[in-house]
Amino acid sequence: MKRSRQESLSEKIYRFRAIILLITIPLLLISFLLFLMPRITDGIIISSFSDGGTSVLTGRRFSPDRRFVSKSYAVIFDAGSSGSRVHVYCFDENLDLLPIGKHLELFRQLTPGLSAYASDPQAAAESLESLLVEAENVVPQGLRHKTPVRVGATAGLRALEGDASDKILQAVKDFLGDKSSLKFQSDWVTVLDGTQEGAFQWVTINYLLGNLGKRYSNTVGVVDLGGGSVQMAYAISEKDAAKSPKSTDGEDSYVKELFLKGRKYYLYVHSYLHYGLLAARAEILKSMEGSENPCILGGHHGSYKYGGSVYKASAPLSGSSFTECQRAALKALKVNESTCSHMQCTFGGVWNGGGGDGQKNLFVASFFFDRAAEAGFVDPKQPVAKVKPTDFADAAKRACELSLKDAKSQYPDVGGDNLPYMCMDLIYQYTLLIDGFALDPWQEITLVKKVKYRDSLVEAAWPLGSAIEAASVS
Structure with missing residues (x-):
């Protein structure tokens, strides 16, 4: 009986060359893209609070390294009866706080509160200017238009008589609309119940x-x-x-x-x-x-x-x-x-x-x-x-x-x-x-x-x- 010749490795590669190319070319392309992506994105994909407070991711996180995380900022003014305060927070996609500089929030305050300007609404609004400037400075410039700024007035304004509270709130709305580089909507300035x-x-x-x-x-x-x-x-x-x-x-x-x-x-x-x-x-x-x-x-x-x-x-x-x-x-x-x-x-x-x-x-x-x-x-x-x-x-x-x-x-x-x-x-x-x-x-x-x-x-x-x-x- 005539013995058949065993096929060499090179002959096998040649015979299955089409299948091998079909598999290896996509794998090489994927590897190349994964190599380039962190360099292109620098690993940071940004998220922001959209209308209504919903967090919207604008991309995916490519690296498990904590340096490369999704970020969203929020600026909230606490307009209390004893003074005005601003808080700036930074969250990751899991709602965990991320550092802002050396701290987990920016917090600044001043006195008196908005209710002290009952007869001068414009002065009430302008009293927030120094706090606003500090808040904007810690939000990356590219994210400011996506970062909401909200004002919650508390008991001090609730206690004012007549339309004094409404006039102050309107002055604050006008002030933020003109002066702020942050994302702003008129109904984000309100008296918090x-x-x-x-x-x-x-x-x-x-x-x-x-x-x-x-x-x-x-x-x-x-x-x-x-x-x-x-x-x-x-x-x-x-x-x-x-x-x-x-x-x-x-x-x-x-x-x-x-x-x-x-x-x-x-x-x-x-x-x-x-x-x-x-x-x-x-x-x-x-x-x-x-x-x-x-x-x-x-x-x-x-x-x-x-x-x-x-x-x-x-x-x-x-x-x-x-x-x-x-x-x-x-x-x-x-x-x-x-x-x-x-x-x-x-x-x-x-x-x-x-x-x-x-x-x-x-x-x-x-x-x-x-x-x-x-x-x-x-x-x-x-x-x-x-x-x-x-x-x-x-x-x-x-x-x-x-x-x-x-x-x-x-x-x-x-x-x-x-x-x-x-x-x-x-x-x-x-x-x-x-x-x-x-x-x-x-x-x-x-x-x-x-x-x-x-x-x-x-x-x-x-x-x-x-x-x-x-x-x-x-």
Whole structure:
């Protein structure tokens, strides 16, 4: 039998040359393109917030290196009653914060707030110019036209009478339309309602703590004391949410539904207008109008301006009194004057949310932290402190024993405009926690100024929650 000759390798390659070329040429082209792409794109593909707050990617990320990530910026102004603040945030495609320089946000502030310009709307708008310039400078020039700038005015503007608030908002809209290089729409300048402010604050703190996406019982509750209003927000069970009282016409709903990090939350939130720290001063002074006030440090005789009104602010000859001032604070809170039509109420006949696991761990922010630091019972250099409501009472007792002259040396970091009210402010904060929100005097609460996020500290303020909420719908 004749043996067949074995085919050589070169003959096999020649015979299957068409198939080999069909496979190898595309592979070579793909390899060549992958080699060139990082050089062409420099690895950075940009995203931006589009209309309505949705994040829109304009390309893909080619490298797993953290230097090459999708970026989006957001600029948010917090126009509060005590001052104006600007926050600039940078996110990656997973809604994680990216550094802006050495920090995870740009934060700048100035005083006074927009409400101080009630009779001069143009001056109110122009007061934001220095903040706007700083915000624009940290946003890459090529992204400025894609980066939204939004202004959320809070209780200070809500408290203005007549059309003063509308005129200021229109002046701010005109100012940003003319001066800003950022993406701007007229309806992005608005008066934030109190429940939005409280909800955004809750989102901010729980986001920074890494709680979003976990069960509601693993989140923390928030009390945020601003100048014109105070907000309480905490997550409740679906069962308790179903039993919440129905809001009457013109009132905000007690429960907000949020979908964050793949989980649905039922958020109890309520904002108490006129019960922020600066507004409460006016209420306490108003309750004893025409006479000396036992909440004012001895030796002070002057007036207090708030919301376009002026109130007499003079101390009795005997100086301030803890007991008498506490009575005035209770009167201002109307704790004993309001009827409760629900099963459980805070002050003013407001439903308290029913309590539960979402409220057991409370983070208390803004003026609570500031006054505690100034009174000396927390370290102002530390962003978080564990305290009890009784600490505010103890600090108030010490403050009320001082004259204005002695207080200057006792509280060197307190400005002259705030110093006469140290007794009043601390008593009001204690009364708000104990008689207003019915906390146990010995319950441990967390005072918070900033929250550690990875290796950085981030301001515990509602604008971050606003940006996260907007980006979460994408």
